[in-house]
Amino acid sequence: MTDRFARALWLEPPYACHLRDEPLPERGDEQLLIRSLYSAISRGTETLVFAGAVPESEYSRMRAPFQDGSLPGPVKHGYANVGVVEDGPPSWIGRNVFCLYPHQTRYVVNADAVVELPADVPAARAVLAANMETAVNALWDAGIGVGDRVTIVGAGVIGGLIAGLTAAIPGTDVELVDIDPGKNVLAEALGARFRAPATATTDRDIVVHASATGAGLDSAIALAGFEATVLEMSWYGATPVTIALGGAFHSQRLTLRSSQVGAVSPSRRARRDHGARLALAVSLLADARFDALFELEDAAFDDLPAVMHRLASPDDKSLCQRIRYP
16 A cells, blocks of 8 residues: 555445545645544444435435545545645644545545644544534524523433533533433533433423434423423434424424534524634534543544444444544
């Protein structure tokens, strides 16, 4: 293998993937050659792509920024990569950067496609930036403010990031709800209270749902107070979801709305573009509390195919699986 080639993970839905060798393009004068240090796997989107569970209507809209191939596949997918600039304009060489790039050992991109990591953001933590961008958009969409009583249902990576950001807002009362009692450790690390669904506090100002289950969404609706907002973060792919709207949903005059990272929240869209939102997300990862979202051990790049199979299992309880590059 020479520096003119790279290795990349290609998904071949359903439930197949391989590492492939591929040539690197020639670098343009203003482009960067980046050597990957870490990447991370999105348990939501990437496992649905891997399983072949993306609805045909969403093939185009769910395209990753630097995806090669097209759904239903094979595709080179992913969007959480941290690397070091090996070649490019002299002022860039040696900088650590985040890019919405798939799992690949080296790659060439335009300089405006990356965000330089601030000195206080470790490269290993910065792989959360894409998920953090989703969490930032959620707070903007929900309009969470000082003193709000907020519940997050689903203590995965997105739910954890939202809980951590919300807990840092003065006066907020934050509960993180999950069916796994072991998530109490995560909640404590993020500054939130842990609750099982049966013991969660009701009459909340804002409830964020991030469990990707119909039962979780039912719980979120039941916890919301009069005229409160339930913000739906989950993406179910091709799986139909049934929820109970025959109870207090109407009499409570609840608002059920979606939040998705593909567009900047309307509350900020006139003053923030995607680049500004991503730069903000990267800067927020100076907070060491978010290390609680990683698995105890990184996985090696060469083990990525096996890791994808493990994460696609409904029995796997991993949070953010970080990938270490050689």
